[in-house]
Amino acid sequence: MTADTRHIEAAIYERLSRVIDPELGRSVTDLGMIAAINAVSADATDATGETGETSAAGATADSQPAYDVTIQVELTVPGCPLSETITNQINGAVASYPDARLTPHIEVTSMSHDKLADLVADLKAERKQNPFNKPGIKTRIFAIASGKGGVGKSSVTANLAATFAALGYDTAAIDADIYGFSLPKLFGVHTQPTNLNGMLMPVTAWGVKLISIGMFAGADRAILWRGPRLQRSLEQFLADVWWGEPDVLLLDLAPGTGDMAISVAQALPNAELVVVTTPQPSASDVAVRSGLVALQVPMKVRGVVENMSWYEHKGEKLRIFGEGGGQRVSEQLTDALGYDVPLMAQLPLEPELRETGESGRPAVLTPEGALRTDGIGREFRTLAERLMR
Structure with missing residues (x-):
């Protein structure tokens, strides 16, 4: 030499x-x-x-x-x-x-097996379990909640995550709706996370790092977890998955105020709750209760998103589900919690949101993966920018 x-x-x-x-x-x-x-x-x-x-x-x-x-x-x-x-x-x-x-x-x-084991041990020792609770963490954590099912909470989560990624943020998402997981389908994911000697690598789709119970074998069966086992699933998603240090972490919570919402508040006290509702009173009244969980756990409610606010037909906005639900939730949570809980977005009812989402591509993205500049893309960009402020 x-x-x-x-x-x-x-x-x-x-x-x-x-x-x-x-x-x-x-x-x-x-x-x-x-x-x-x-x-x-x-x-x-x-x-x-x-x-x-x-x-x-x-x-x-x-x-x-x-x-x-x-x-x-x-x-x-x-x-x-x-x-x-x-x-x-x-x-x-x-x-x-x-x-x-x-x-x-x-x-x-x-x-070799030994070299990989040493590497994983070093990574885990450095991370020290839940990486999102260490001092100085830069990650903004948004838990997307709703009072009842069927209001488009998962669709909002998927499109918001895709928007953050398209805007250049290092973005991660956890499907914390253990019973009704849907993020794998909305992102077109059909693979399992890579198992790196006991540490999982999240699956990346459309620029978003994802983990869901729906990615694992047998996930199509009914899940009847409660209490400690449910909380353990979240702890595993946080501690046993290598997330790095994302700029944004979104959690798609199960509807209501059950065990998972409480587990998130305990595991991620710096998380901010975003409440999704639709305009009609039957949805908005229940949505208020999902925000009031912040009275019992150390979690701030960041704001309210009203989904399916109108349907545009020949230039006219048709209020199919009534109107005012998001504003009602905002005002009631502001009064109950003692700080401003703003109505951050009113999203239109667009059939494309469902059709494109079910095909495995978030509707805010073009087929090439760029953020749309019209309609729904513009609405979600505004929402993402408001959240990051």
Whole structure:
């Protein structure tokens, strides 16, 4: 090994420190995924002097020396679905080396069981269980609640999460509606989370990191959990899933004021409640009760969202479900809680919201994944911006 090759290997390693594993959010060097880097001169024959003055590496003076670079990459799991993404980033890092012509050869294997176990242990020790309760956490946590089912709470959660992601926020979502999970379908997810030696990697869809009981085998069966077991499911979603440090975490709660709402308040005291209702009194009266849970647990109610506020037909807004429900909830919660609980959005009733959502793409997004600039896309963008203020 020459001084030149040692310099190249060190420079490439430094460049690889900027290649980030998409799931773990850490550089491949920090994770120990780069097992070896070997640079060998590609100019194997000695220069004879007949072709002109040569450099020490055997190349002509007016050209860069050439090297073959072999990089041994150890992925965390065999058959990692992000293998191609990682190798493409590594190729890009090697190509950025300015002082020589480098030909990369990437050899991909997987970590040994012991090495993976040590990595997972280090990650868990660093995180120390629930990562969203540590001091200085930057994540804004919004728990989306409703008093009754059928008001579009999950649809609001899915489209709001997709909006945050499209706006550039690192976004995560937990389907905390254990009995009536629906986020996997709304995001078109049909795969299970990767199990990294006991630590789960959330499934990413439309830019949102997701976890749901609906992603696991047998999830189509009725779930009859109560009390401690229900609370444990939330603790597992928080502590046993590698979330990184997202900017936004949304929780799709079960309707009403049951065990899961109380568990969220206990596990995530910094969460902010967003109450979803529809205009009619039968929904808004029940929605108030879901907000009043804040009188019993340390959780602030951030605001109210009125869904299905109107249906636009030939330029006219038809109030199919009446009107005023969101404002009634806002005023009653403001009076009961002693602080302002604003009506943050009134969302129209759009058949496309259901049709597109059931096809596996949040309706606020175009087929290419960009945020729509009309109608529902504009409404959700305004809601997301208000929440982040």
